Amino acid sequence: MGRAAKDKRDVYYRLAKEEGWRARSAFKLLQINEHFNIFEGVKRVVDLCAAPGSWSQVLSRKLRKGNAHNEHEVKIVAVDLQEMAPLEGVFQIQGDITKLATAQQIVQQFEGEKADLVVCDGAPDVTGFHDMDEYIQGQLLIAALNITTHVLKPHGNMVAKIFRGRDVALLTSKLELFFKRVVIAKPSSSRNSSIEAFAVCLDYCPPDDYVPHMNNPLLDGHWDFLETMPEANRRIVNFVVCGNLDGHPMDADRTYQLDPDYVYHDPGQPPINPAYKMAKLLKTENKLAKLTTSPTPASSTPPSGEPPSDVVP
Ligand SMILES: C[S@@+](CC[C@H](N)C(=O)[O-])C[C@H]1O[C@@H](n2cnc3c(N)ncnc32)[C@H](O)[C@@H]1O
Incomplete structure (x- = not known):
């Protein structure tokens, strides 16, 4: 798909480039905050599954910037499997x-102090096997x-991505053990x-007798509450739609026409170590075509440093 078609297809993708966000996901957190005001009074925050870093950017801009007094008081800890380009x-x-x-x-970073907010946008590399991906x-979560x-x-508050799948009611019930109010929101x-x-x-507001346990995240028998709450997996969970950025609701699934004089923007932070890095390098050296036209037999191992034979241009 060409560059123009992609930019026109998704208004948030385009806006993210215009406003310098590393990913269009930034708007999801902005819209959640707009609806629930979760940033109010926040000084210490953990951003789980943070790469490439647009949620961390939102947190940094909203909590640190424009408030010289706060800048050094604010602590943002970002975690991801993948390397992430630095952020002030x-x-x-x-x-x-x-x-x-x-x-x-993560716990050590807070040196005994507590965070005001935890956010998690974690998603696995989807396999296409829906049950497995949801699991x-x-x-x-x-x-x-x-x-x-x-x-x-x-x-304090937590925001975490959740798939609207079979287990959403069960997971929501589990979260409700720890928080007074849980809303499933769709920005x-x-x-x-x-x-x-x-x-x-x-x-x-955890249960009085709950003792946090690093090795066994809430999965021991004591917290397997299906026996005591058999309805937990059968309830209907309500969804709230949020998002009205500056009074302009924009639908991620709609196509918006660009002005004829629209100026394209490059991504603010290109991926630093993308999965396609090797293929891109081979392509610039014109070696990729040779690899794909004479594939390595399945039984043999490709020479070290070369991608597997199923890499496509
Ligand atoms: C949708 S992206 C997050 C986007 C991010 N919130 C942003 O705004 O730029 C999902 C991230 O989850 C991370 N992830 C998946 N499984 C993880 C795990 N077990 N531990 C840490 N990070 C994980 C992936 O590496 C990926 O960067």
């Missing part, structure tokens, strides 16, 4: 949020909740065709 005022950790070591690193996304129980202050910048939504969890 954002401390970065590269790691897997489902791993104990990563969770411990892995659910595990990321539980990992985020586990980390949250260690770092979030009482009455208008999130495409309708996507099964993603966001669990906005307000007013952290």
Whole structure:
């Protein structure tokens, strides 16, 4: 698909480039905040699954910028499996949020102090096997909740991506054990065709006898509450649509015409280590075509440093 067609197709993709966000996801967090006012009074925040970093940018711009007094008081810790280009005022950790070591690193960053807000936009590389994708996304949500129980202050808030799948009611019930109010929100910048939504969890208030446990994120028998709440998986969860940026609701699934004199913008931060890096390099050296026309036999191993034979241009 050509550049013009892509820009015209998605208004948020285009806006992200115009406003210098690393990803169009920035608008999802902005719209959630517009509706729920989750940034108010926030000084310490954890951004889980943060790469390429547009949510961290939003947090940095909203919490640090324009407030010289606050700038040094604000702490933003961003975590992702992937390397992320540096961002001013954002401390970065590269790691897997489902791993104990990563969770411990995050907790250490707060040196005993608590965070006011935890956000998580975690999504696995989708396989196309929907049950599997939903299951892995659910595990990321539980990992985020586990980390949250260690770092979030009482009455703090959490926002986490959730797939509108079979387990949404079960996961919502689990979140409601820890937060007084849980709303499943769909920002208008999130495409309708996507099964993603966001669990906005307000007013952290864990059960009195809950002891955060790094090794066993809420999955031990004691917190397997299906026996005591058998209806948890059968309830209907309500969804709230949010997003009215500056009074202009824009639909991510609609096509908007560009002005004839529209000026294109390049991405503010190109990917630093994309999966297609090797293929791109081979293409510039004109070696990719040779690889794809004479593929390596399936039984043999490609020479070291070369991509597998199924790389397509
Ligand atoms: C939709 S992207 C996040 C976009 C980000 N919020 C932004 O605005 O730029 C999902 C991210 O989840 C990360 N991720 C997936 N599984 C993870 C895991 N187990 N631990 C840490 N990060 C993970 C991926 O590397 C990916 O960068």
